[in-house]
Amino acid sequence: MTTTTDVRTLTYREAVREAIRHAMQTDERVFLMGEDIGMYGGCYAVSKGLLDEFGPERIRDTPLSEAGFVGAGIGAALGGMRPIVELMTINFSLLALDQIVNTAALYLHMSGGQFNVPVVIRMPTGAGRQVAAQHSHSFESWYANVPGLKVASPATIEDARWMLWTALEDPDPVVIFEHVGLYAMSGELGNDAGPTPLDGAAVRRSGSDVTIVTYGGNVPKALSAADSLADDGISAEVLDLRMLRPLDTGSILYSVSRTHRLVVVDEAWKSVSVAAEVIASVAEHALWELDAPPARVCTVEAPIPYAQHMEEAALPQPAGIVRAVKSVLGR
């Protein structure tokens, strides 16, 4: 029986902040570095209060130099620290791609196993806040394409609280994507929750008629769609990928082999997306398990507009997920 002392309620934002604080209290090698994380408190207020607690050496405000400070984080990791580098948003991470790909991801292999890079790079991702095309990207698949990186996409309060811990224990670079639509989400966290491995998808809702595979900010949308579908007598399973690299193909195949139908929801543009990779994996390994062609619900292939009705139309929405599921079920 669950009692009030077994769980507490907090927001996703608070969970990430608690994770950072916990890591910094536990390991003096851990520090946070990024734009406006200190005096300002973080663009999304994740690090609010941490400057007062830990001081400017360990809550290190940086200039607007994404390649510079991400590279410095990588160098500090090579030098024995455990940096958490925060990029203000995924949109600006493109300015640091060289360092993330050409240095962080390659150094261990290219050096013949000599130089591992224990850096954690966090960044908000996604759209839905009417901030227009240049601030609404979902490029998780770009990072998930690169061997040497691990790519995490926490979608729940528990993962927001505990994935960082495991990422910091990892000897290699881990990129963590936090969807902007999740920060204000409130939920319960079990007091017995603890470090979570950086592998494995998680079934967020069990079902038998169709598997909805998704991740990050679209997990709540998929769950909402599954609620609607239940009203229509359709039992949808929602599988949260959690990790985009390595991709937990086993859990995808296991679910599909029971439901025999697949819908993938991904806020990226459809072409060459994580959704494409999920479907390719199923086609390679379990094509004959499918009773119908799979479907993808992705962002319309156009820059994301400012106007609210246009942005809503561009992005995956529960109603669209419901339609895709019914289509796959022939209903």
Added chain:
Amino acid sequence: MNTDREHLIDLLRAMVRIRRFEERCAELYQAEKIRGFLHLYIGEEAVAVGVMSALRPDDAVVATYREHGHALAKGVEAGPIMAEMYGKLEGTSRGRGGSMHLFDAEHRFYGGNAIVAGGLPLAVGLALADHMMDRDRVSVVFFGEGAMAEGEFHEALNLASLWNLPVLFCCENNLYAMGTALERSQAQTQLALRASAYGVSAWAVDGMDVMAVEEAAVRAVEGVRAGGGPHFLEFQTYRFRPHSMFDPELYRDKAEVAAWKERDPIPALEQHLRALDLITDADMAEMEAAVAAEVDAAVAFAEAGTWESVDDLTRFVHSEEVSV
């Protein structure tokens, strides 16, 4: 500065060692023992030798794709360097990096970074770790003048200066970014002036004079160690060979190359030593013989090396042990 006979001969030997090693590399490239890109440092040896002479073993070096000389001068053995160019398992990077990606953790040699200016933020981070862990070490990064047009150069200098980090920025100005001359690509060609805009102590040095290089590096490293923040040195130098083995050298004339060869740092130091009667023909012959033997041994080591099993292709994509 140290003008002992032994020390000057050490500097000469270090330069000759790099020169002969790379001359052999060029031959081995023609013989197709070495493939891919091969960027020779011939002509610029005084820079790596003079700077390394000012460092301690636990200081870090980040270099570029033209880094054979830096690796040798930092103490990496010739055999594993040559084996790396052969693509052999016994190479510095298991044969995975080749000429451009020499690495050696033991000597704190962090590559072999073949993205122009990519190594600068890395060096800033190494220095940040030293600063935060209160370690008395210097991080030295080498880059060409072409890197000074990259954003990462400016970001790295600003960060290092803002945080007063122990970094020595060593610009090897050989006048050409591959085939593009400095004055054709950068508005302000007074490089130290540009670095000093970030509040960094910066000055230009004759990069063809190993003693001048060493003197400047000693002064700069002392400044860094004393808490004076990052320093920047522009070494004015010249590569005698093409940019890489694929370069037809259409962008510079032979007279210019010949004029710079007149300033070759190796004969310059040798003549200096001879003028002071500090070195004899016999000394030179002995030095050349010892260097030739070392290069021969490096080639033999590489020839005798083995190929990494293709079964290991995905080894070290991630670490094999969790080193918490």
